[in-house]
Amino acid sequence: MPASLRELRQRRQSVAATKKITRAMELIAASRIIKAQQAASAALPFTRELNRAVSALATHAEVDHPLITDAENPKRAALVMLTSDRGLAGAYSSNVIKMAQRVTERLHEDGLEVVRFPIGRKGISWLSFRGLPIEQSWEGFSDKPSYAHAHEIADRLIEGFLRPDDEGGYSAIYVVYTRMESMLSQVPRVRRILPLEVVEGVAPPSEDEILPIYEFEPDVETVLDDLLPLYIRNRVWFYLLQASASQLASQQKAMKSATDNAEQLIQELTREANQARQAEITQEISEIVGGAGALAESSESE
Amino acid sequence: MATFQLEVVSATRMVWEGHAERLIARTTEGDIGIMANHEPLLASLVPWAAEALAEDGRAEIFLVDGGFLSVAGNRVSLLSQYVQLGHEISLDEAEHELAAVKRIVDAGDADDEILHRYHRAKAQEAAARRYREANGE
Numbered sequence A: 001m002p003a004s005l006r007e008l009r010q011r012r013q014s015v016a017a018t019k020k021i022t023r024a025m026e027l028i029a030a031s032r033i034i035k036a037q038q039a040a041s042a043a044l045p046f047t048r049e050l051n052r053a054v055s056a057l058a059t060h061a062e063v064d065h066p067l068i069t070d071a072e073n074p075k076r077a078a079l080v081m082l083t084s085d086r087g088l089a090g091a092y093s094s095n096v097i098k099m100a101q102r103v104t105e106r107l108h109e110d111g112l113e114v115v116r117f118p119i120g121r122k123g124i125s126w127l128s129f130r131g132l133p134i135e136q137s138w139e140g141f142s143d144k145p146s147y148a149h150a151h152e153i154a155d156r157l158i159e160g161f162l163r164p165d166d167e168g169g170y171s172a173i174y175v176v177y178t179r180m181e182s183m184l185s186q187v188p189r190v191r192r193i194l195p196l197e198v199v200e201g202v203a204p205p206s207e208d209e210i211l212p213i214y215e216f217e218p219d220v221e222t223v224l225d226d227l228l229p230l231y232i233r234n235r236v237w238f239y240l241l242q243a244s245a246s247q248l249a250s251q252q253k254a255m256k257s258a259t260d261n262a263e264q265l266i267q268e269l270t271r272e273a274n275q276a277r278q279a280e281i282t283q284e285i286s287e288i289v290g291g292a293g294a295l296a297e298s299s300e301s302e
Numbered sequence B: 001m002a003t004f005q006l007e008v009v010s011a012t013r014m015v016w017e018g019h020a021e022r023l024i025a026r027t028t029e030g031d032i033g034i035m036a037n038h039e040p041l042l043a044s045l046v047p048w049a050a051e052a053l054a055e056d057g058r059a060e061i062f063l064v065d066g067g068f069l070s071v072a073g074n075r076v077s078l079l080s081q082y083v084q085l086g087h088e089i090s091l092d093e094a095e096h097e098l099a100a101v102k103r104i105v106d107a108g109d110a111d112d113e114i115l116h117r118y119h120r121a122k123a124q125e126a127a128a129r130r131y132r133e134a135n136g137e
Helices: A005-042 A044-060 A092-109 A121-129 A147-162 A220-301 B091-107 B112-134
Strands: A076-082 A113-119 A173-180 A186-194 A215-217 B004-009 B014-027 B030-035 B041-044 B048-054 B059-064 B068-072 B075-079 B083-085
Touching: A005 A044, A005 A220, A044 A220, A044 B004, A044 B041, A044 B068, A044 B075, A076 A092, A076 A147, A076 A220, A092 A113, A092 A121, A092 A173, A092 A186, A092 A220, A113 A121, A113 A147, A147 A186, A147 A220, A173 A220, A186 A220, A215 A220, A220 B041, A220 B068, B004 B048, B014 B041, B014 B059, B014 B075, B014 B083, B030 B068, B048 B112, B059 B112, B091 B112
Parallel strands: A076 A113, A076 A173, A215 B041, B004 B075
Antiparallel strands: A173 A186, B004 B014, B014 B030, B014 B048, B041 B068, B048 B059, B059 B083, B068 B075
């Protein structure tokens, strides 16, 4: 007999318990995606207005700002990678890590040293397991980031960017995050946040549109000084929101397939258990029949 | 009276949107009043209470934590990372915070962060007072 009836039933029960857990996690992830998506869309007006202001400044001023200018002789580059704090989200974190590895290789080919800023426990443990140096890390909010987190991260990144490369700074900042294309597809992406490419998103004015001539208060430089850090924080905020929504979507997908697998397993185990039960009954009957036959024979021979 | 389109936006949400007759905000250079058809402007703000007179005659108070004012084509947007509406500010809490921070500032041990909190608390208190006045409490 392959497995006893009791063993099979036990296994089925444990799979059923697992299924309940994965099902619950699937539902939790599903409800939180909605919240994450709402947060992402609520942040849109700020991004839109900020982009408009930056474009206005870029078209008006002869922009020459440390956050925009490319370094002449870059030696180091920062790499921020947005992973999750917990597993059970399918290939979400490993996709980001793979992408980050490719970026690292490319930066090394360009002769740049890479300064690593992992966000999320998975990325941190991946780096520390391989003994790779971590400049600074953040964790604990991968599925529910707040603007204060974006504020803190962006300020730390800018501070390092403004320091010369020889004194522990870096000349470029790349971010690897996962973009939420839809519920079904989340794609890891690389973006350079600094130095800024101001031309991005500035559409040439159409013929009938007159560009407003802005007054600046107090002056262009000061406004730009105040605006750019805000812009960077907003970029980081955008990436955090995208990453959290993607993470929840991957988690939901992973948990859904775990639930489906559990269901299939339960079905198979139930069938096997039924077969085992039937076999036991058949054996018992044949034992009784055999025993009765033996008894009848022995009494006849007497 | 002529109105303009006003949007008050924080990093995480659209705080207020509608037509207004007048907006008063504090830039790094001092108070500025905006009315309909103002010339295009981009100004840096300091933490302070901005006040708008809405189309329906109601006064709205927005506590901004720095940020920008941008005016173009009769559209005005007030951008700040953190924005609180007048009724969200508690005067007691603001006074409490102000007193606590003021002690540190007066003692002369204030760093940049404490100073920022001090300005913020002052703005908060002023905003709460303005809100009470405007609503006749």
